[in-house]
Amino acid sequence: MKRGLALTLALALLLVSGLGAATFAVAEDDFSQEVTIKWMLEGSNVTDDTAVIEAVNAYLKEKINAKLQVIWGTWGDFDQNVVNSINGGDDIDIYFTCSWTSNEYSAYANKGAYVRLDDPENNLLEQYAPGLFDVLPAVLADAAAVEGADGVGVYGIPGYKEVAQEYTWDINTPLLEELGYTVDDIGSYYDLGPILQKAKELKGADFYPLNIEGGVLVRIALNADVVDSNLVLVYPFDPEHPSQSGTEIKSLLELPEFAEFAKKTREYYLAGYINPVMATADAASSARTDAQLTGQYLIGTQVYSPGYDAQASQERGFQVTFKPTHKPIISTTSARGAMMAISTSSKNPERALAFLNLLNTDPTLFTLIAYGVEGVHYNLTDDGKVEFTDKRADYQPWRNGLGNITQLPLTVDDDPQIWEKFAEFNDAEGVPILGFALNQEPIQNEMAALANISKEYLDGLCVGVVDPDVVLPEAIEKLKANGIDKVVAEANAQVQAFLDAKGE
Amino acid sequence: MTAPQQVSRPSAGISSAQIKKLIALTSMALPGAIWLILLRYLPMFGIVIAFKDYRIYTKAPSLINNILHSKWVGFKNFTFLFTTTDSLRMIRNTVGFNLLWIVLIMAFAVFLAILLAELPRKRIAKTYQTMMFFPYFLSWVVVSYFVFAFLSPDKGLITVAQKNAGLMPTNWYNDPRPWPFILTIANLWKNTGYSSILYLATITGIDATQYEASRIDGANRWQQVRYVTLPHLRPMIMILLIMNLGKIINADFGLFYSVPMNSGRLFSVTQVIDTYVYRALINTGNVGMSTAAGLFQNVVGFVFLMGSNAIVRKVDPENSLF
Amino acid sequence: MQHSIRRYGKNVKLSGLSFGAEAAFHLILGLFSIACVVPFIFVIIISFSAESSLRTVGFSFMPNLWSVESYQYVFRWGDQLWRSYFNSFFITAAGTVISVLICILYSYSLFRRDFKLRKFFTFLSFITMMFGGGLVPTYMVCKNILGLNDNYAAMIVPLLVSPFLFIVMRTFFSSTVPEALIESAAIDGSGEYRTLFQIIVPISKPGIATVALLNALAYWNEWFIAMLYIRSAKYIPLQYLLMKMQNQVDFLAKNSALIGAEAANIVASTPKENLRMALVVFIVAPIACAYPFFQRYIVSGLTIGSVKG
DSSP, X not given: OHHHHHHHHHHHHHHHHHHTOOOOOOSOOOSOSOEEEEXXXXXXXXXXXXXXXHHHHHHHHHHHSXXXXXXXXXXXHHHHHHHHHHHHTOOOSEEEEBSSSSSBHHHHXXXXXXXXXXXXXXXXXXXXXXXXXXXXXXXXXXXXXXXXXXXXXXXXXXXXXXXXXXXXXXXXXXXHHHTTOOGGGOOOGGGOHHHHHHHHHHHOTTOOSEEOOHHHHHHHHHTEEESSTTOSEEEEOOSSOGGXXXXXXXXXXXXXXXXXXXXXXXXXXXXXXXXXXXXXXXHHHHHHHHHHXXXXXXXXXXXXXXXHHHHHHHHHTSOEEEEESSOOEEOHHHHTSSEEEEBTTOSOHHHHHHHHHHHHHOHHHHHHHXXXXXXXXXXXXXXXXXXXXXXXGGEEOOXXXXXXXXXXXXXXXXXXXXXXXXXXXXXXXXXXXXXXOOOOGGGHHHHHHHHHHHHHHHHHHHHTOSOHHHHHHHHHHHHHHTTHHHHHHHHHHHHXXXXXXXXX | OOOOOOOOOTTTOXXXXXXXXXXXXXXXXXXXXXXXXXXXXXXXXXXXXXXXXXXXXXXXXXXXXXXXXXXXXXXXXXXXXXXXXXXXXXXXXXXXXXXXXXXXXXXXXXXXXXXHHHOSOHHHHHHHHHHHHGGGGSOHHHHHHHHHHHHOTTTOHHHHHHHHTTOOXXXXXXXXXXXXXXXXXXXXXXXXXXXXXXXXXXHHTSOHHHHHHHHHTTOOHXXXXXXXXXXXXXXXXXXXXXXXHTTTTOOOHHHHHTTTTTOGGGHHHHOOHHXXXXXXXXXXXXXXXXXXXXXXHHHHHHHHHHHHHHHHHHHOXXXXXX | OHHHHHHTSHHHHHTOOOHHHHHHHHHHHHHHHHHHHHHHHHHHHHHTBOHHHHHHHOSOSSOSSBOOHHHHHHHHTTHHHHHHHHHHHHHHHHHHHHHHHHHHHHHHHHHOTTOTTHHHHHHHHHHHHHOOOOHHHHHHIIIIISXXXXXXXXXXXXXXXXXXXHHHHHHHHHHHSOHHHHHHHHHTTOOHHHIIIIIIHHXXXXXXXXXXXXXXXXXXXXOHHHHHHOOSGGGOOHHHHHHHHXXXXXXXXXXXXXXXXXXXXXXXXXXXXXXXXXXXXXXXXXXXXXXXXXXXHHHHHHHHHHOOX
């Protein structure tokens, strides 16, 4: 038996040492050797990429002597898999990363998962992607700087999609007009009562005028931005002058404004304005979509982007108006909405960066990856617009998660002025703490507990199914007992340090 | 295979036939053993992650290098399980439900097995068995859809019935009070049939002469069950008991996460160690903390299993697991 | 077998149940049995309900409009659905055959009292029931050392061995196979493998069927392994197809506000409830059809397994 164990151990060690084989990156790359770039993406709906990859490979061979292999991560699964891949040292070259997935950009740059691109020692950016940041808005470059394992620097290439963020009411205009109101009458959340009441009276008991997502509603009502994705902490901003917002991070449930919001929401809920199913997040999305498509709502909550009104109106078959509740803001969340980072386990970081450079500056390549092959996945109309074919169903990457989308040709459904509107929208004010991301490491025990507490109370309070007079004090007491004060203090100390460093 | 016959040497104590047998039997165990070593033992080096501040070694990232170059932090990764005010609640839910269900499923399954065995018409008994066994084969995700069909806040069968009867419908996924019962029913529904068939198998294996003897002694139906059937079920009960106690601190994740639709309002009833850890780490994917939580559960389970086995061995030596 | 026949034979009938007791037994067993299958029937009905009906009367045993629209939607995936169906069947069949073989071999060696390494191998499998190395190390070993990456093997190999089933199978052997049988085979000059496959296996069919069924179910219901190791759509099994939707719904419920502009489109394209119910029917139907056949063996298998002496 002893010998058996010894043998087992020896065998194990042998295999383990194989597992530990070091991979050192070469310092220079003259592109003479063909390499394969592995790329892991989020949110894809791709079942057949053969035609696209073939075309991409032919193109890349010529440009950077490389092949592409894409791992089409899907919503939900990407989060699980990417962490295993990174922690285990998989041979992926480029990872999708951002402010809201489990491989959160600043946290994993800090853990050593990503290559620093502007490292003064080898300055990869200058060598392999010289013009890249010129095509991107400056604010994106600023927001990409983060404190990583190799000092403060750029660890990822920001994707150029909508840079600003704006919450908005989603209004069923024909119904609103039928009730005798106009879009101008929709203002503060707290004043919606009479309009909702009228709608409820007109349409009956089974009609729920407020078609909301609790987590968005609370941000609309409080003008607050996300700090951690469980909404334990929020950053309240100034809705009219975002750049003049404060610099303080706060505990959401403890805000006096939150108590007021919860009370109002409870009132609306009891009056029958909100469908009780909204409190069960996992079951709510289907009901919400149903209500949108059938027009069985008056006011909903959305995140705005240019051109979305026209698209929504067309999809739902009635006029939908979006009425933003604040000026668009640029925050860390929005500016790091979609990025690409090169893994430290990549054997060819230079080539990977050259690929990212090409992706963001070469419309041919980007269109190919985002929309597929012309003649297969889409056809061009006479005026040069993209019209998708049935084949598109097999190949739908998440376009906005890929890179610089301003390179794309218009599709037949696009607003012809889309890119002008887009530029205008993105020309928004940044908040003072733009670029700040919370480092959860010093407070990880507290955050583990608070994430659970937030999940326990927030869904119910934001939809009104629970009585805030009873539940809110209970929630706050629990937050206190689990170290919310320490977390808020730590977060604000980090903000201060961030601002000091930025001021220098 | 055609090795020349050797004369066994008494001094060595092993004959060539015995060696051949040893080799043959070892080779039979080998495929399973190799699998166990590769897929179970080899990854066990990863347990040290529980005691490390796991970071990626940027110079040459690989699992081994990452582990080797990460700092030791002692038991720091374990503390998040105990520093929250919810610790007691989640341990109570985990252990409490497990204990309750071990007893309930056992009682219910034994009861059904006895009923099945007593039924004179075997064909119907078989049909019952077939139907009772069915839920065991479904995953919790599938079961969560079944439950949702009844309890959905807007379309559920029960909710709609309440509405039609003019009652205020219960918002099932936001009211923790009925959930101890819902979870219990769901678990009994899924697992009782399987257990009862294990017990039934044992009952049908009881030597019929024992029943005849007891009948000659004047035992009635109930006394036969009491003095013949139940004692024979004891070994099976003991083995299942020990095995279940070994898992007392592991909750059935799907039952506590999918079936209540991950609804926050129900945490007072549905928060168990596994779901807590999942929700705490889903956003950060902290490997050190998740490994620590798993190790904690393994160690506690191991202690419980050895402990309950030792107790059983003392009071009932024949029926212990090993 | 002898015993059970006698037990169920005339002796029992003589002391038969009173009519009232029998009726009560049927009532209890019948109700429970029906409760076990009714939810599935309910889900079938929902999957055949028209969406308009769901909107007006909710989930109901009597929808006011029947429809096959959710199945039409499922069929519109066409290739992916059938490919996943094929994958599930293939993985289940191949995995079951190999795992049963490994199980028979391993547990037979555990069952042989005269096997010198018996204790060692028992210990080897027992420890793994209690301790594991965690997700990331297992993932790395499977992927990088064993090459379980985006292929059928990746879904078959990780489930090949179950120490619990080793115990079950060993118990079958020790309760059905008289040691004298092995001894006499050895005296006749039969090799160990020949003894096992020509003498032991044929009389252990019920036990093997039990283990096969449990293995087959484990393979059929598996999705986590597929999520870890499968990247391209062509290998996705059916169960994982459902889980992917579930994961997507969960994820979007939590993060849709952070994804940005396209989120609403993505959420809108998420499959609705009745569609997911239809998929559940697709997953459960093969189990419902196949397992009564297995069950004949499993019950007698368990029965024989527990007969003493």
